[in-house]
Amino acid sequence: MIIDSVHRHGDDLVQMIRSPDATVAMAKAKPEVFEALRRDEDEAITELCANPTLAPVYAAGGGVRRRFIDANGAVFFEVTLKSSHCISH
Numbered sequence: 001m002i003i004d005s006v007h008r009h010g011d012d013l014v015q016m017i018r019s020p021d022a023t024v025a026m027a028k029a030k031p032e033v034f035e036a037l038r039r040d041e042d043e044a045i046t047e048l049c050a051n052p053t054l055a056p057v058y059a060a061g062g063g064v065r066r067r068f069i070d071a072n073g074a075v076f077f078e079v080t081l082k083s084s085h086c087i088s089h
Contacts, residue, residue, distance in 0.1 A: 004069070011062030012080075013054070016069055024074040038077045041066060045079050049086035058083040 004018040027034040048054055048064050057064065063083050068076040 001068070009065070011057070011060055012065050013057055013062065014065045014067055016067050018069050018071065019076070020071050022076075023070045023072065024076060027070075027076050034076060037068075038079065041068070041077075041079045045081045046085060048081055058086045 001017050001019050004016040006013055006015050008014070045064065045066060049058075054064060061083050063085075064081045065078055066080075067078045070076060
């Protein structure tokens, strides 16, 4: 998976993460694999609270969204880190 692009949506930063080898159709055929990936990403995204580059985003009330897409741009899933999750970090 690679970060394809990053853009701003409202107060949030959205990372578009492309999987060049998997498709949404493949995900539908093996939902347990992609659900496990989604759970892992949901837990891992909190590590971004420690990234000092993102501190101004959190201070302004924004967050980070990681949107996982296939080679054709179809969305697998999205995980979100709200600024409130980083207040105590």
